[in-house]
Amino acid sequence: MSKKKLLDLAREQIRLRHYSMQTEKSYVGWMKRYIFFHHKKHPVEMGKAEIEAFLTHLAVERNVSATTQNQAFNALLFLYTQVLGIPLKDQNIQALRAQQRVHVPVVLTKEEVIRILSGLAGVYQLMAYLMYGCGLRMKEVLQLRVKDIDFGFDRVYVWDSKSLKDRTVPLPQKIKQRLRLQVEYVEELHRMDLADGCGSVYLPHALERKYPAAHKETKWQYLFPMKTISTDPRTGLRRRHHILERTFGRNIKLAAEKSGIHKRVTSHIFRHSYATHLLQSGVDIRSIQELLGHKSVETTMIYTHVVKELNKESIKSPLDF
Structure with missing residues (x-):
């Protein structure tokens, strides 16, 4: 072989x-x-x-x-x-293990979040608002479908996440109208794609076999689609995929540079900041665990350490005595 x-x-x-x-x-x-x-x-x-x-x-x-x-x-x-x-x-594989480092997440203040979000524009700003406002991972934002936004109950549905644990999070009222406009944009774009003989979207797992017509339904289209149709590298089919991770990441990096904030800003910093700000506002750790989709509360407990570190502001340096 x-x-x-x-x-x-x-x-x-x-x-x-x-x-x-x-x-x-x-x-x-x-x-x-x-x-x-x-x-x-x-x-x-x-x-x-x-x-x-x-x-x-x-x-x-x-x-x-x-x-x-x-x-x-x-x-x-x-x-x-x-x-x-x-x-x-x-x-019983035995190898010298690499040292597991315990990292304290870098978080932004609310003012710093606003400064970075203000440096973004259009759809990228809306996506970043969702990351911070819902505590979503970048991939979870990119993989949202039209059907995942429930305007009636003000919920965002997150399916098939990293933890393989489906969940819902509150829909931020501040961006509700912008999300409605985004859905309308996707609907119009999808109508044009269908008229051009396209309109198909990738469906996960066996859904395409179970629902053979679903790949052309509006509700299954990505909420944040690419501007152009591309070729699926696995199937060779021409489809409209979601915005690429590297494209969104590049826009976040540029916004962080424009903001003048010298912290290490990645897409995940919005999720860290979301959890920390909820904890600071009095939301209990179990609720935050559910909102983040963590399997274990131990994973979420890192944010209690972040808050403790931030609370050390009351301790003065000897230089300031």
Whole structure:
């Protein structure tokens, strides 16, 4: 079995399980690195010792983070168990682990959030308002469909999130009318696409087989579509995809630079700020956990540490005595 054949099989298995394109690229990339690290030896001829050597190499010589090392291990676990049918569960893989760093999230003040949001325009500003106003991850904003905005009950539905836990969050009243206008824009754009013989949108999992006509329905269209129609790299179909992550990220970066704020501003800072500001306003930690979609309250507890750090403002430096 050639290396190319093996990686093609890996891609097939990844797509069969409906993993994202990003996960596919990442997993296949780690499989390649693993094979090249062992001088193109086929994985069926390797096992526990070779996996441990590769993971230890990443931690010691490459100095990767614990998250990156775990991602590499998950890719190899997928390769052996799902592609090659070789179980690793009972092999007790032992490798020198990369150190897990505990990061305190950087947050913005409410005034800083406003300054950055003011530096954005049009649809990118609306998307950033949703990230801060609802505590959404970037991917969750990008993957919103028209049907996910419930104007009647003032809710935003978040499906198939990172935690695989569907949830709803309150719809911010401040942007309700702008969201209505965005839906109207998508409706008109979709009408034009249908008239041009297009109008199809990607549907997750088996929904396209279950509802064969849904891919051309307005409610399934992305809330924040690209201006142009593109070719789906997996199917070759021409569709209107959602705005790209890198495009949105670039706009956030430019807005942060214009604001004159010298904190490290990423898209995730809006989610961190959302949670911290809710906690500061008296919302309980369990409610914030549900709103963020965290599986465990321990994940959400990091924001209590952030608030404690911010509350140290009352402690003066000896220089100020």
